[in-house]
Amino acid sequence: MSEIFSYTACRQLSQMFLAIIFFHSSEYVLAVAMHGRSNVSLKSLLISKHYILAMFLSLLEYFIEVVLFPGMKEHWWISNLGLAMVIIGEIMRKTAIITAGQAFTHLIRTHPEEQHKLITHGIYRLVRHPGYCGFLIWSVGTQIMLCNPISTFAFVIVVWIFFAKRIPYEEYFLRQFFGSQYAEYAQRVPSGVPFVN
Numbered sequence: 001m002s003e004i005f006s007y008t009a010c011r012q013l014s015q016m017f018l019a020i021i022f023f024h025s026s027e028y029v030l031a032v033a034m035h036g037r038s039n040v041s042l043k044s045l046l047i048s049k050h051y052i053l054a055m056f057l058s059l060l061e062y063f064i065e066v067v068l069f070p071g072m073k074e075h076w077w078i079s080n081l082g083l084a085m086v087i088i089g090e091i092m093r094k095t096a097i098i099t100a101g102q103a104f105t106h107l108i109r110t111h112p113e114e115q116h117k118l119i120t121h122g123i124y125r126l127v128r129h130p131g132y133c134g135f136l137i138w139s140v141g142t143q144i145m146l147c148n149p150i151s152t153f154a155f156v157i158v159v160w161i162f163f164a165k166r167i168p169y170e171e172y173f174l175r176q177f178f179g180s181q182y183a184e185y186a187q188r189v190p191s192g193v194p195f196v197n
């Protein structure tokens with residue numbers, strides 16, 4: 001039991017909780033800043049049942065391993081690599097939200113709106129989906145930070161599949177709204193999510 005309260009576990013779990021609290025609260029605050037409080041619901045915290053289950057299972061893995069194999073959690077270069085991914089992923093996603101401004105909606109737009117402009121500047125010059133790329137790096141980073149091998153693998157697969165389905169759906173509407181302008185942009189700039197064109 002003492003392993004659970006070791007320096008390693010206290011530090012890694014504190015980093016994890018801080019990362020989660022900062023990620024979700026800043027998503028909500030930025031959504032309110034971009035769209036106004038009346039247009040934003042608690043859904044902008046981006047906390048779904050599946051997400052809670054994934055995080056719960058990852059913490060379960062952590063507690064089992066820290067008790068049975070405490071040495072696994074002592075690979076500090078791995079844990080610090082994960083922390084770096086959490087910070088980089090967070091910066092990338094929030095840069096995307098701030099750059100896209102009102103164009104960045106948590107629910108995918110399926111109808112054209114006059115104020116919706118195609119964003120191709122800033123971080124969108126480098127990748128078409130910096131928000132998704134940032135989330136992929138952030139979420140996998142949380143598991144590398146905890147030195148959780150099973151959840152790292154599971155997060156890569158589950159988050160990748162989620163975006164591999166979401167990106168073509170989102171781009172179907174972007175091509176409808178912006179036509180050849182979006183087609184030309186998509187040809188020039190990679191998606192930002194590996195193996196998704």
Ligand SMILES: C[S@@+](CC[C@H](N)C(=O)[O-])C[C@H]1O[C@@H](n2cnc3c(N)ncnc32)[C@H](O)[C@@H]1O
Pocket residue numbers: 096100103104105106107108109117118119120124128129130131132133170173174
């Ligand atoms: C959750 S945001 C994600 C934006 C982007 N996929 C990303 O990862 O940064 C989804 C909304 O952004 C809009 N969107 C995505 N790319 C855009 C772009 N380049 N310019 C304007 N709107 C965009 C979509 O229409 C959708 O309503």
